[in-house]
Amino acid sequence: MSAQGRLLIVDDELSVRDSLGKWFREEGYDIGIAESASEALTRMAESHWDLALLDIKMHGTDGIELQRRLHEIDPDLVVIMMTGYASVDTAVTALKNGAYDYVSKPLDPDEIAHIVKKALAHRETEKENLRLRETVAEITRPQELVGQSPAMKKVFEAVQTVGPTDATVLITGESGTGKELVVQAIHAASVRRFHPLVAIHCGALTETLLESELFGHEKGSFTGALYRKKGKFELAEGGTVFLDEIGDISLKTQTDLLRVLQEREITRVGGNQVIKVDFRCVAATNKDLEKLIEEGKFRPDLYYRLNVFHIELPALRERREDIPLLAHHFMRKFAQSMNKRISRISPAAMEQLVRQPWQGNVRELENAVERAMVVAQEPELKEQDFFFKAPPLPSSGGRSLEEIERAHILQVLEQCGENQSRAAEVLGIDRVTLYHKLKRYGWSRSAVENR
Amino acid sequence: MKRVQLLPIGKVDAELLGGLAALVPDILPVQCEVLPEVLDPAPAFHGERLQYHSSELLRYMARFLRPGAWRLLGVTAVDLYIPILTYVFGEAQLEGPCAIVSYHRLRQEAYGLPADEDLLLDRLLKESVHELAHTGSLLHCEDYQCVMSPSHGAEQIDLKGSRLCAACFRRLNWAAP
Ligand SMILES: Nc1ncnc2c1ncn2[C@@H]1O[C@H](COP(=O)(O)OP(=O)(O)O)[C@@H](O)[C@H]1O
Ligand SMILES: [Zn+2]
Ligand SMILES: [Zn+2]
Numbered sequence: 001m002s003a004q005g006r007l008l009i010v011d012d013e014l015s016v017r018d019s020l021g022k023w024f025r026e027e028g029y030d031i032g033i034a035e036s037a038s039e040a041l042t043r044m045a046e047s048h049w050d051l052a053l054l055d056i057k058m059h060g061t062d063g064i065e066l067q068r069r070l071h072e073i074d075p076d077l078v079v080i081m082m083t084g085y086a087s088v089d090t091a092v093t094a095l096k097n098g099a100y101d102y103v104s105k106p107l108d109p110d111e112i113a114h115i116v117k118k119a120l121a122h123r124e125t126e127k128e129n130l131r132l133r134e135t136v137a138e139i140t141r142p143q144e145l146v147g148q149s150p151a152m153k154k155v156f157e158a159v160q161t162v163g164p165t166d167a168t169v170l171i172t173g174e175s176g177t178g179k180e181l182v183v184q185a186i187h188a189a190s191v192r193r194f195h196p197l198v199a200i201h202c203g204a205l206t207e208t209l210l211e212s213e214l215f216g217h218e219k220g221s222f223t224g225a226l227y228r229k230k231g232k233f234e235l236a237e238g239g240t241v242f243l244d245e246i247g248d249i250s251l252k253t254q255t256d257l258l259r260v261l262q263e264r265e266i267t268r269v270g271g272n273q274v275i276k277v278d279f280r281c282v283a284a285t286n287k288d289l290e291k292l293i294e295e296g297k298f299r300p301d302l303y304y305r306l307n308v309f310h311i312e313l314p315a316l317r318e319r320r321e322d323i324p325l326l327a328h329h330f331m332r333k334f335a336q337s338m339n340k341r342i343s344r345i346s347p348a349a350m351e352q353l354v355r356q357p358w359q360g361n362v363r364e365l366e367n368a369v370e371r372a373m374v375v376a377q378e379p380e381l382k383e384q385d386f387f388f389k390a391p392p393l394p395s396s397g398g399r400s401l402e403e404i405e406r407a408h409i410l411q412v413l414e415q416c417g418e419n420q421s422r423a424a425e426v427l428g429i430d431r432v433t434l435y436h437k438l439k440r441y442g443w444s445r446s447a448v449e450n451r
Numbered sequence: 452m453k454r455v456q457l458l459p460i461g462k463v464d465a466e467l468l469g470g471l472a473a474l475v476p477d478i479l480p481v482q483c484e485v486l487p488e489v490l491d492p493a494p495a496f497h498g499e500r501l502q503y504h505s506s507e508l509l510r511y512m513a514r515f516l517r518p519g520a521w522r523l524l525g526v527t528a529v530d531l532y533i534p535i536l537t538y539v540f541g542e543a544q545l546e547g548p549c550a551i552v553s554y555h556r557l558r559q560e561a562y563g564l565p566a567d568e569d570l571l572l573d574r575l576l577k578e579s580v581h582e583l584a585h586t587g588s589l590l591h592c593e594d595y596q597c598v599m600s601p602s603h604g605a606e607q608i609d610l611k612g613s614r615l616c617a618a619c620f621r622r623l624n625w626a627a628p
Contacts, residue, residue, distance in 0.1 A: 026591060105535060
């Protein structure tokens with residue numbers, strides 16, 4: 001009998017591993033079990049897994065950190081988080097980091113069976129589309145850059161000027177100011193736009209992994225190098241390489257990088273063949289590189305290589321006139337993706353928005369609008385829909401993601417006259433998923449209740 | 452012929468149990484009889500969840516195994532769980548001699564609907580055959596009409612048939628000890 005797929009269950013509780021393992025085995029899956037993060041990493045190195053069910057809270061490394069490391073080894077691994085309680089922050093972090101979904105313990109058997117099946121089916125289609133999607137993503141339009149402040153106008157002009165050239169560009173600015181969008185715009189304005197734009201977030205990786213990401217590696221060159229792999233410079237194939245968080249790389253990697261920028265050739269980790277590469281380099285950082293140079297942490301020669309053309313992105317608080325424009329931009333974007341008829345922001349809410357400190361810049365503003373859109377009633381975003389200046393939430397306090405989701409689902413359902421198919425359509429989830437969620441909420445038709 | 456014995460766990464509807472004993476041999480080539488003893492589920496009760504731990508009950512059942520019986524199937528009206536799941540309809544020892552089924556969530560009343568005795572027996576039969584087949588080392592089957600197709604909701608049980616598909620029937624490990 002062909003197995004449904006290979007599942008790795010990671011939990012530090014014996015009873016969970018045993019019972020879930022047996023249950024999924026009956027469902028027809030091949031099961032692997034790990035009781036700690038390090039054991040999970042060992043299992044990953046030993047063989048291939050389609051899906052991992054991770055406990056979000058374990059002794060030692062937590063599930064979020066483990067997820068990141070598993071994805072470093074196999075970016076295609078489907079990860080589902082199991083949480084004791086679904087706190088906004090951990091669940092959101094997990095989803096943002098690329099987890100497929102999260103489920104609360106104890107798990108609803110019907111729901112978990114459905115999610116796992118759907119996730120694996122989804123992964124199959126993804127795999128088939130991968131080649132196609134990579135080529136398409138490379139030539140799709142970059143996201144729109146919004147702004148009308150003098151500072152942003154200067155940025156737009158700089159992009160138009162330097163874009164078509166082949167010059168290396170260094171973009172600086174606090175995190176969340178839109179550096180990645182600017183890179184997309186530069187790529188789109190260049191002759192290389194029909195070739196890939198490959199991004200690499202240098203800060204997230206260890207030295208070994210970063211080197212293998214950048215330059216590729218030969219099979220067996222280090223633990224975990226199970227296959228030969230091409231590096232980003234090779235994958236760019238005439239396109240743009242975006243080195244994000246360049247201020248976070250080690251001196252050794254800086255030396256190797258400098259060589260690539262000078263020689264335009266690479267050697268894979270563990271290999272000795274020299275490979276010619278053709279690319280344009282754009283780098284970004286939120287660090288002060290000149291200060292790092294003074295401290296001896298950044299090579300000046302690399303700095304001069306990167307800083308051929310410099311674009312500085314101002315913090316959002318230094319260009320508050322862009323806030324209304326950005327807030328409306330995000331409102332429209334989420335109204336469309338959430339299928340909600342919200343078309344304005346109340347003056348009181350806007351006044352607050354303009355006044356916030358926005359330490360996290362445009363990204364924080366975008367997240368704030370997204371959250372507000374979830375709870376808001378049509379047709380307007382109101383002040384109370386935002387979480388202004390709330391002190392940091394204790395994990396048990398505040399509204400959990402699940403509560404917000406529940407409120408939203410029930411509201412949509414009511415608007416659809418309790419027609420579940422219609423509500424599922426509006427919510428953009430499938431009918432069975434909605435059914436499971438309602439079951440979990442203990443929802444029943446009001447007609448039945450009134451009897 | 453192989454013998455399947457039914458063990459009531461807690462208070463179980465005698466008529467339902469009798470119906471089950473009469474129908475199982477229609478589907479599996481076995482004899483089926485109801486044991487006179489009753490297993491008290493109290494030690495497996497969870498005070499907060501108000502449910503009974505099915506794996507523990509499976510362990511207690513071992514005491515009731517008799518020589519000559521091929522399989523022992525516990526039948527109960529109480530709601531079963533394993534710690535990581537909110538509920539289970541039943542549980543089986545893969546290739547082991549014991550299995551357990553609960554009809555708590557097979558009753559229409561559990562979903563706010565009027566009782567339906569025939570439907571209840573039909574569902575219980577399917578779940579019993581399903582768990583017994585697990586003890587014969589069968590895993591779940593993709594054929595939606597096969598009794599081994601997975602079902603985690605009463606609606607799904609109603610969709611499938613009470614028989615093993617030809618492939619599952621061939622695969623069923625009758626030699627399993
Ligand atoms: N000027 C802008 N117009 C529209 N969206 C923006 C703008 N600046 C940033 N964003 C959005 O804010 C988020 C953070 O931007 P990003 O480019 O990832 O920041 P950085 O790379 O500086 O950390 C992204 O979702 C991006 O789409
Ligand atoms: Zn089963
Ligand atoms: Zn079958």
